[in-house]
Structure formats: structure tokens, C-alpha cells
Amino acid sequence: MPGTQVSAVDIVIFGGSGDLTARKLLPSLYLAHRDGALPPKFRVICVGRHRWDDSDFRDFLDNQARPFIEKQHYSDEAWSAFTSTVIWRTLDATKPEDYDELKPLLDAGSVRVFFLAMASTLFEHVIRNIDSAGLNTPLTRIVLEKPLGTDLASAKAINTTVASVFTEKQIYRIDHYLGKETVQNLIALRFGNAIFEPLWRAPTVKSVQITVAETVGVGSRGEFYDATGAMRDMIQNHLLQVLCIVAMEPPASLDPDAVRDEKMKVLRSLKPMTLADIARDTVRGVYVPGQVKCDPVKGYHDEKGIPADSTTETFVALRTEVNTWRWANVPFFLRTGKSMQERVSEVVIDFADVPHSMFGGSVLRHNRLVISLQRDDSVRLHLMAKEPGDGMNVRPVSLAFDFKTSFNSRRADAYERLLLDVIRGRQTLFVRDDELEAAWAWAEPIIEGWKKLGERPRPYAAGSWGPAAASALIAREGAHWHEEM
Template structure:
């Protein structure tokens, strides 16, 4: 199946921090792929902006090297690569000073869509936004893209929002969370709201519980300094997992329009009940079977920072009363896997003999590594000899069902094209970010005030034993990671 490519209008995209790791690994390869499939018009230009002193040719050589490293050889024909590099420019800009802004202004074309991607530290967001505004570079139609972290608590998130709103309207600000660009995450809305099969069942009458898992095989080595100041709650739960929870639990919006969708997501966060200490597990991986532990990887022997969090949450509204949401995320687990499991209630009266090991109906939405959807159903086992039941999976792996080209698209390239279109549906609004921090702050504050350390779990395992009890005491079980 070939994806239908809908070109966007010509644009000038300025990438601040264009020589950084995110630009090299994700942003520029994503733009190259969009160019190669014909979605990026030939008139469009990409302007790198950074403090490094280099020529345009040197920047293009650096981008060429990045594409050769992060784009497969069969996906970067030499003609396409050369044509893409011709659309690249570079300006040396001092984000906090005066140098380079006049040169940047001269490069930009007022008749084109203008977007500014701030792939820089959040402490530079305000100064760059101020410079774009006071120097007359930004227009009323300018789009500005900012990367997480959107603060480290409610106070800093509010300060960041205020910095941006001094120069830009909320309709111009695109707070990017790459999880929302994943094909399966976007399919959550299509699955629920475009199919009469599921939406009538999407409530506590029919759904027993929901599990959201984001497991990572890697540890924190190489980014221990950042991670030890953040931890799993700030790094993953408050943003990525919260977004997945919102999409699963939200009410149907009146229309598929950015603010209508985001209004419903905010309502979910505001409906989250208080989380008691017995419904939270914090863990930190320890060395095991030749793998290093968190203190070693983070360079912090006495660290009390969590590398694993599991929570039991309740959404206090009519739709979800009595249906718990279990969230977990962790580093150095047995494999890399992200999924949402919607587990349905058993029939009110089972007329067949009990089936050993029965797990029940479930809708499994896989985000990575193999994006797809699985529906677990119960059928009769083939053959004579009575009514023996068997559970089978009805599987749709996107790479198989929709073609490998769709599967290979990265979340960043989808989201950047949405920026150019002016579509904010998959981007977080300021009040949404602040609502998430309002929920997370009391939990983090309680941990920081507590003398208790996170419980230890073996590197390469499934997380702390205590997280298993979070479900066991409710008569439930976590799905095996990577099942």
C-alpha cells in the first residue's frame, strides 16, 4: 500500500541548535525523507542557526555526514541528497546577544510560511522568542516549535509559558512531544472515534482496567547528569505517559479540531484523583548479570532518583468510575517495548467450562518496536471432543498491513509537517502542560522530602517486585514486557 503524500506550502524553517544531536539524529533526517517523497516543495528552505562559526558549505557537509549516518543507504539516492543539500543555509546566531539576527532576517522570505524550531536548552526559549519578536523577524503567522522538557515543575513551566507568550500567541506555539507523532498513537483517535465497534464499549461497564507500559532496555549512561536531576516521573510520566492516558480516557471531542481535542485532554488530567503512597512504586536498577547499576551509570553513588515508576490512577468521572489505570515506565528493563493494553471485563455469566490460564479479551496497542494493534479473543479450539476454549490474537502489524514505507516514517517528520500546515492537534497547549505539572508536583515533592530510597530491581529484569503487587492485590497481573 502506498501512502498518499499531500504536499505542504513552501516554507522557511529555521532550526536553532542545528548542529546539535537532536537535529542530526531526528529533525534533519525527517526533513530529508519528507523532501524525498515529494511533500516538501522545492521552493522550501532549511536554515541552520547555531553559535558555531562555520560556512554554509561546512554546514551542508555536516548535514551530509548526519544523513549518511542516520538514513539507510537505499533511502538516500545521491541525486535526492544533492537536491536536499541545495536547500540548506546556515547563519551563526548568538541566542542571547545581537550577533547574527540581521543576517537571519535578510535570509527569510516574508511571503513564505516561517517556522522556528528551538532545538536548544529551555533556558534559551525566552531569549530567542524575544529576539524574533523585537527585531521584527516574526510575523503573525510565524510558528515556533519548542522541545521538552517544558519545565521541571509547575513554577518553571509557568515561567516558560510566560516567556513564550510575551512574544507569541498560543496559536503560534507548538510544544512537541514525539510520542504523539507515532502512527499508533494517532490511530488511537481513529480507532475510538471512527469505529462504532469500540466506542460503545469504551467505559467502566465493559473495561476492567487499562495498562500503559513504556519500557526501555538502555540505562542512563551518557546522560546521567541530566537524568539524575529529573528521574522517571519528570522524564516520562508527566509528559509521554500522561499523553497516552489522555488519548485513551478522553471524551469524544465535538469535532476533530486542535482546541476541541486538547480541551478534552485537559479534562482528563483535571479528573485524576489523588495518588496515595500505597499506589506508587519507585525503583532504581542495580547491577546484575554483568550489567552496571544506576549509581554507576549516573555517577551518583548515593542517588535517590527513580529510574522506574509504577502507579495506579483513577479518572474521577462517569465514564471511568471503577476502572483503574496502571502506568509503568523504567530504564534497563528486559526489552524495549511501549504498549497500551485495554483489558475488558469477563462476560457476566460464563456458560462454558473454565479455561486454564484464561486472560480474557484485550485490545493491545503497540507503540514500539513493531507498531500495530492486537485484539485478543476467545474461540473454540479446533477438533472434536467437546467445547474447549482457546485464546487467539487477531493481529494487525502496520508494516505488514499498510506497507513498509508507512512503518518507516519517524514521528518527527509527521509533526514537523503538521507545524508547516498550522495544525496543532498533536501538540500540547500551555494549560495542558501546567495541568500535568499540577498533578505531578505533589508526588515529586513528597519523594524529595522522604528519606526512603527507591526499591532496587535487577538490571535486565521486569522491574521491582513491589510493582507486581500493585496489580496482584487487585487480582490482576501486568502483561509481560515485550509479550
């Protein structure tokens, strides 16, 4: 992957006291620092509106960020060395004069990373104020955290604003799913193994499933989530990005634009949905009281910040197609939900049935390749094999590759990997402006279609796998969700 060696970096995190900073950004930077992956000279500057002194910020680091570092990776010495490079500055993102305080903190010859871990409604203020304060240099990169808009118009507005100050080579639209080791392994699995290429297409592939299921509900994010919903929060970005990697043609190289050009072709090839398609091929759901892992869970409408008359979905399952020769008539099933039975992120490639069974009354399951992106980080190929004994009875078996047992080295967290790529100037795992707009152009008509249909989300018990209609959706194609096999 292209990139340059960097000797010095200044990382400025807007939203420096936020949940993302505490849970992901600072722990990831700590691990990179501990393992010697950061440049020799670096500084992290967290900024926000809190009027904190050094003691207040130290409390934030110790009480809010440190608990998200796994015990086996933590040491007092390493934490102290890392936090000595992290400072706090009070700054109102909307006030241009506040940016003058950043000038003396930034080294003129260092790579500058501005990470916008904040609401996208503030992006324009930050971008223009960085520019007016003279903080943009040829070595500057700007990282935009999702959600990147709420529809196509707002996504275009964000792209227009950031492009007025920064070149596309400086812009890093982050989707942390692309930083997951197993998502990247999809590229290696597909294009590094000749045995898969003849099979990775219609009619050998019968269907493709992409599932991201969470056991947690909306928690403290109720107000934000109710204005967003599962379609905007997960499918428009995470699941579509994974679909692109599954479905794209081989890029000429791992050059950022070579990979992203192929992803764009997939997004442009997604079958547009008519209102009739939306009514037939999508299922919306909302969780109601139930149990997750034996713990009682209240329903979505009982969560803090959720209006009683909310029609926001917490679950979506849908069927789509990629209109190319490789994937002609192959259904792609996307599914995501909150308060579900298991925490799972996986891709399932369902291969076609054998044309003729010679095993009498044996019940055959067709072969499937299961790539687990979250939970056990594994790849499993499900096959049929003969049972021991005199008869010729067959049953399912699997060949498994597990990251944890196959590699001894620590796997970088998604944000850790992506932050290092930003520092080194590697854009392959980041979303380009046209990708963002193409994803919204496909997703927005579905959201608008739901409004026209006027149907409320179907209830599903917390701790289940979603509404029964989601199973019926995939069963129409003679398929089943992976956990139902």
C-alpha cells in the same frame, strides 16, 4: 484536519548541531523532501555557537545526520538535493545582535518556523531576541521541544514568556509521541468503530495499562537525566498524553481545540494523590548491573555523570484513576523504565471477566485489546476460542491488525509528521498551554511526595521488567502486566 497549503517555508533550528537535530529533525526533513511533502520553496537554517565553515557543516551532515536515515530510503541524489537547501550560521542565542544575520536569509512572504531544539533555560533569550530583531510575522510558528519546565512554576514561566511575544495559534509545544502513527490510530480506533463505543467504559473495562519501556540506559545523558528522572522525562508528558487519548470523550470534530478541550477534561479529572496514595500506589526503581539482550549493562550509579548518592529514579509504575462517569473506579496503570527487558510502548485495555464460566476447570484469561505503539505497530484483540477436538476446552487466540502488512505506503516518522503539521498550521497533535500546566499540577505533588517519604528507588536488574513491587502493585487489582500473562 485544518491547515493551509504553503508554497514557501524557512525553517530555523536553534541547537542546529545538537543530537536531536542530527538524529531526528534533519533525517525527517530529508524524507519529507524526498517524498515531495515539503513546500516547493524551502530552506533549513541550522544555527549554533560552533564557528563552522561550509566544509565543517557538510561533515556534520554526512557523519552525524545521514547515518540515521534507513538505507532503503537513502540515495546520494536525494541527499544532495536536500542538503543543498540546508545552511549553517554561527549564532549565540543570548546575543540580540547575532539575530541580525538571520534577517536577509528569511523571505518576507514565507512561513517561518523557529524550532527550539535546546535547553528550555535558553527559551526566553531566543523568544525575546526573535521579537526584538523583528523576525516575528503573522506567518511565524515557534516550536518548543521538551522538557517544558521541571515543575509547575517553570512551566508557567515558559508559557508566560512565549505568550508575551507569540499568540497561542503560533505556538507548537511538541510531544513526539503524539506524532506516532499508532497513537493517532487510537483516535480512529475509538471513534471510527461503533463496536468499541459501548465497551470503552466502566464496568466493561476492568483496567488500563500504558507502558513505555526502553532497553537503553541513560548513556551520555547522565547529567541531564539525573536532574530529571523518569517521572519528569516520560510520565508527565508522553504517558499522560496517551492516557488522555485513551480516556477522553468524543470531540465534536478534529479541530485542534475540540480535541485538546477533551484532553484537558481528562487531565482535570485525574485523581489527585495524597501522601498515603503516593506511598501505596507508586513504585520507583533504579537499574543495577545486569544483562540486556545478553549484553552486560552497568548500573545507573556507574554511568558517567551520575553521583554515587543519587536518588533519581529510572523506573516508575503507578496507579491512578480518571474521576468521570465513563471511568469510575477503573484503575489506570502507568509504567516506564530504562534498561528493561524489551523496547515496548503499548496500551492494554483489559476487559472484565465473564460473570460465570461454563467451561469447568478451564483457566480463562479475560479479553484484552493490546495497541502496540512501538516495536511492531499493531492492534491485537485477545479472545477465547475452543480447541479442536472432542472436548470443550478453550484457549486464548488473537485477532491481529499489523500496519506493516496492511498498508504498503511508508509510514512517516513522528517528527516528520509533526514538522509537516507545523508548516501547514495544524495544531491538533500539539500540547496547549493549559494542558502543559494541568499535567504538571498533577505530577508535581507526586515528585514532592517522594521527597517527603524519603525512600530511595528500589533496585532492579538491567534487562528485567523493573522492581517486583511493580507486579505487586497491579496484582492487588487482580490484574497482571501484559508480559506476565
